[in-house]
Amino acid sequence: MKKASDIRPSEITPSEVFRDRRRWLQLAAGASALALLPRGVAAADKFADLKPGAYRIDEKLTPYESVTTYNNFYEFGTDKEDPAKRAGSLRTRPWAVVVDGAVGKPRTFAIEEILKMAPLEERIYRLRCVEAWSMVVPWVGFPLAELLKRVEPTGSAKFVEFTTLLDPTQMPGQRGTVLDWPYREGLRIDEAMHPLTLLTVGLYGEVLPNQNGAPIRIVVPWKYGFKSAKSIVRIRLTETQPETTWNLAGPKEYGFYSNVNPDVDHPRWSQAKERRIGEFFKRPTLPFNGYAEQVAQLYAGMDLQRYF
Numbered sequence: 541m542k543k544a545s546d547i548r549p550s551e552i553t554p555s556e557v558f559r560d561r562r563r564w565l566q567l568a569a570g571a572s573a574l575a576l577l578p579r580g581v582a583a584a585d586k587f588a589d590l591k592p593g594a595y596r597i598d599e600k601l602t603p604y605e606s607v608t609t610y611n612n613f614y615e616f617g618t619d620k621e622d623p624a625k626r627a628g629s630l631r632t633r634p635w636a637v638v639v640d641g642a643v644g645k646p647r648t649f650a651i652e653e654i655l656k657m658a659p660l661e662e663r664i665y666r667l668r669c670v671e672a673w674s675m676v677v678p679w680v681g682f683p684l685a686e687l688l689k690r691v692e693p694t695g696s697a698k699f700v701e702f703t704t705l706l707d708p709t710q711m712p713g714q715r716g717t718v719l720d721w722p723y724r725e726g727l728r729i730d731e732a733m734h735p736l737t738l739l740t741v742g743l744y745g746e747v748l749p750n751q752n753g754a755p756i757r758i759v760v761p762w763k764y765g766f767k768s769a770k771s772i773v774r775i776r777l778t779e780t781q782p783e784t785t786w787n788l789a790g791p792k793e794y795g796f797y798s799n800v801n802p803d804v805d806h807p808r809w810s811q812a813k814e815r816r817i818g819e820f821f822k823r824p825t826l827p828f829n830g831y832a833e834q835v836a837q838l839y840a841g842m843d844l845q846r847y848f
């Protein structure tokens with residue numbers, strides 16, 4: 541690892557600059573600023589030796605404070621502020637992820653094994669919520685494909701299902717019926733194997749705060765945010781298209797594919813524009829959230845109005 545004094549200014553990434561500023565603000569403001577930090581995020585939770593990953597967009601990062609206090613995580617309530625306030629009850633150790641279904645070598649991975657499975661990289665992705673707001677987040681993780689390869693998917697594996705932890709004692713929102721718990725999402729196998737699909741364990745160089753889906757979540761940057769399931773405990777490969785929570789909740793509003801598409805409106809609002817958190821004017825939404833060059837080929841010949 542490099543010492544701080546060895547790093548030339550040109551090597552310092554925006555997130556490092558931001559973290560330094562935040563550290564300084566904490567020192568300046570003392571305990572009151574520290575109280576804003578999600579529980580469990582301390583100096584020891586920083587990742588050492590993070591490499592800038594292959595995919596990094598050159599747009600202003602959404603501030604750490606917004607990324608960690610404006611969240612959708614219905615297991616902790618439906619208001620954007622609820623997860624940051626209430627997700628402290630989630631216990632992220634011990635944690636394991638079952639990977640099974642249509643695979644040659646089904647396995648349960650302890651979170652510690654996953655953290656050492658492949659080099660962790662920092663990737664700066666757009667996140668576009670179906671509610672027509674967006675963020676730019678420096679995630680930490682590695683391609684989901686790395687993990688899937690280890691369990692040897694069979695020839696009949698066509699889809700991948702992700703399941704969030706089910707435990708109403710830790711996740712108070714699960715005591716209500718706002719969604720059909722546990723939260724489930726799914727991808728086609730080629731989408732899951734695509735190098736952009738990130739198995740995510742951190743953001744801003746630190747372990748994921750609970751409200752962002754600790755200790756492990758998926759991030760699929762060309763799809764609406766709800767496809768990116770948080771705090772997952774199971775990854776199952778299937779032969780048929782899995783049921784998904786939001787599609788069950790509103791099949792006319794939330795399709796299985798849910799690729800970001802400015803030409804297919806939500807029945808109750810337009811998807812043509814989005815508000816970047818922290819900005820006043822809306823900006824146009826890009827097909828596949830700006831990742832068309834990388835992923836449009838996956839959908840060649842498909843009617844994207846029908847398969848929305």
Ligand SMILES: Nc1nc2c(c(=O)[nH]1)N[C@H]1C(S)=C(S)[C@@H](COP(=O)(O)O)O[C@H]1N2
Nearest residue numbers: 611612613614669704723765766768769770
């Ligand atoms: N288990 C679970 N995963 C979830 C959600 C949820 O409510 N529960 N919300 C989704 C939605 S709608 C979005 S926009 C993103 C938000 O991720 P973030 O809070 O890290 O920005 O998480 C997604 N993953």
Ligand SMILES: [Mo]
Nearest residue numbers: 669670765766
């Ligand atoms: Mo979302």
